[in-house]
Amino acid sequence: MRIIHLLLLLLATLFSKPAWADFNPTAYYTVDGESLSTTDAINDGEAPLTVEFRANPSGLDDSVLPVYEWRFVKEGSTEAYLTRYSENTTFEFLEAGSTTVSLYVSFGADTEPELISSIRVTISTSFLEMPNAFSPNGDGVNDIYRAKRNHKSIIEFHAYIFNRWGQKLFEWTDIDGGWDGTHNGKPVKAGVYFVLVKARGADGRKYNIKRDVNVLRDYTEGFAGGEH
Template identity: 55%
Template structure:
């Protein structure tokens, strides 16, 4: 009799464990695409625009029918500003501030429901994204002399969270020589494929930051073809 009770208990435990292994689970993760490449995790702090792919990472779905609801909320808000219903979804962040992303997932199999919703997220860690405030500066000069140092006129490397960008180079007569529309781009000191003369040119930049700040930058640009590192002049200042 004792042997039978032990055997029944073992069967029950095995059945319960098998059932537990079959219950659907989620493990939300995000893949962040930056200038340095891709990284996956549940938090990120950096500059906009930032493209992120969100993964539900659901397991043990079996015969259950899944329903997904990604909720994007800004810090201090009570309602999401965006809701997505895919198992995997992509979004590009262009607004500064703190963003909180949670996945409401419900799995239904007949009368059996497994839910990861409001109660679950009371204790679970959401995906958090911090988008920095914007910053943009343009240098006064550059030296396109082929030495591999400061050969291209572009935004200073400390720019961040710039979501709109238009830059134009003019000569002293107001003729447009070049334009570019990404802060990572720039002017190599050429017009129609030929080097322009050393001298003073003019840049006009209109841009917008993730924090809503608008930039209008107008300044002279000194093109210094004879500059070398030992000349004592820093053309990026």
């Protein structure tokens, strides 16, 4: 029995976390083309938001084989709805609300995973508005008809432009894209057109926007109705 006890102690020593081992869980993401990182929280994120989580281990050698667990827990719950078993993992957040992403590490099948640290990711509720005018006159100001820039957490988007006779002139699915005021490569006449937008937010909200679009060929700047 003494020999078995010594063997168990030896195994526990072999598979416990080495004193020199360290981890620095970090979330990496991009906003408006800028690469960002945090070890704490992402607040007011806009869906869809792709985040890479890295354990960033240090002090390990070939004799140490950590087992990684990234646990994703939604606010108001205690159970993980997703667990990833890898040193690094990437996840696309598509739903509004808060998720706590925690890194657990264990050293051996018989050891309990140890909580290293947690990162909180909060995705904002959705918001979408379309302007009522734009001035595609080539002056570099308000030349493209698109969703207003303060849109948030829109995960599905499809917009259509029609003329007064119901003919479809243009459509686009990239929320940051838009219409340049042309049809078949030629500028449309100044006047009133119509936009139909079908969209869905990360919070489940559905948008069905229908409104007039004024094409102002001779306008130069400062038209409030067309500001984005």
